[in-house]
Amino acid sequence: MEIIIVHDADEVGRVAALKIASVVSRKPAAVLGLATGSSPTGIYASLAARVAAGELDFSQASGFALDEYVGIPLEHPESYASVIDRDVVRPLGMDPARVRVPDGRATDIEAAAVDYDQAIAAAGGIDIQILGIGSNGHIGFNEPTSSFASRTRIKTLAPKTREDNARFFDDPSQVPTHCLTQGLGTILDAHEVVLVAQGASKAHAVAGMVEGPLSSMVPGSALQLHQHATVVVDEAAAAELTLADYYRYTYANKPVWQRFE
Template identity: 55%
Template sequence: MAEMLVFETAEAGAQVVADHIAQAVRASSAFTLGVATGSSPLPVYAALARHAAGGADFSRVSAFALDEYVGLPAGHPQSYAEVVAREVTEPLGLDPALVRVPDGGAEGIETAGDRYEEALIEHGGVDLQLLGIGATGHLGFNEPGSSFASPTRVKTLTERTRQDNARFFDSVDDVPMHCVTQGLGTILRARHLVLLAFGEGKADAVAAAAEGPVTASMPGSAIQLHPRVTVVLDEAAASRLAHRDYYAWAQRHKPAWQGI
């Protein structure tokens, strides 16, 4: 069972996650963080930036992004390479040479997944992978029907995901149709998964992922196959959990030395 941590606000939960990451980096500066885009991890990045402003050194931290759109021109403000640079690399003071994002350029796209898999394996994998979850239950851009053994590859986005992401573009017509995404099998190789979900709109997906059957129809349920998962929620995102009372009891009696 995943560890379920519920906080009054997204900011409170994000601070706990950021404190854990900062402590891990102090213990081993050659730490590898898996970074996600979207709104869910933003409070964590903001809290990590406060650590950096307070003197924490993230300059030796490596980062691997979950995914990238296919076909956006270099420098496009909504390409995930630019989003990661803007929201993670610069505020935390990461070395850009240690930050990797899948190659979404049209040239060589047929090998983009294989190249990213090779880079991850050669590096030695990810220590802590931050994840959000979509309304359809997708992790990264692994839409319903994705294999739990899938590697990094090119995927076609669902119309629901394109509609959800249209708020970042001028219109839904500008949202790319394809992406390069780490597969569920790739994500499950990370040593620690931290799933972040905030707001009532995520409540059904969270409940299905954490407590429902393990099925390709709910990609988020892949977290049940991992030995170390922490799910960080606000009260609204936790509102559909059947075992909410137990999670609250376990959280109150959590040994202080366990961390997240």
């Protein structure tokens, strides 16, 4: 796991976007794992600016969303199908036919979950998965006690997660109780992972993910098992890291051949 500490949230988005841009430049038909929420918005804004400047092309890329609410109407502005289309597909010039979101409206949710994992495998796997982390340590909607071997499935959202997501809805009672999410095992299958976190509210979760023991109580700690995981955080989110100075030192002295900037 590589830990990159930068000054602020804008820099988090810029540096993480450079990592993703390096993958797409190397492989124009890359398969992207697309996260929603507030954490990755800076990534998408930075990538969109590169697309607008003619520096990057996502027209051949494919995408698989990380999760979706169960039972939310497709056209609802906070369905992740709508969010991905609005915040990712259109700004990046992706082909909507190449982007898939878990079917939270399926009559057979279990079958839809199995189908989603099979579709990812059929696409050759995810080349780079974008992630944020919740204040309780969840990645995707894999709440504490999720199995590290879990696959795409239905999950009940923790009260804290629903509370955190209420800011996206007119009324907190509108936040769905269930979701379809890629499992931790599904996420760990991605060839590369880039996780971003900003702000003091994420500091405890980041420290548990990076330096704590492998624990289902901190689902993000599963990334300690990933061979190519990059974690980009701002100073506030890094505040509880014991080895923060070491992470700064190693990034400052990274060999040229390993850099993606």
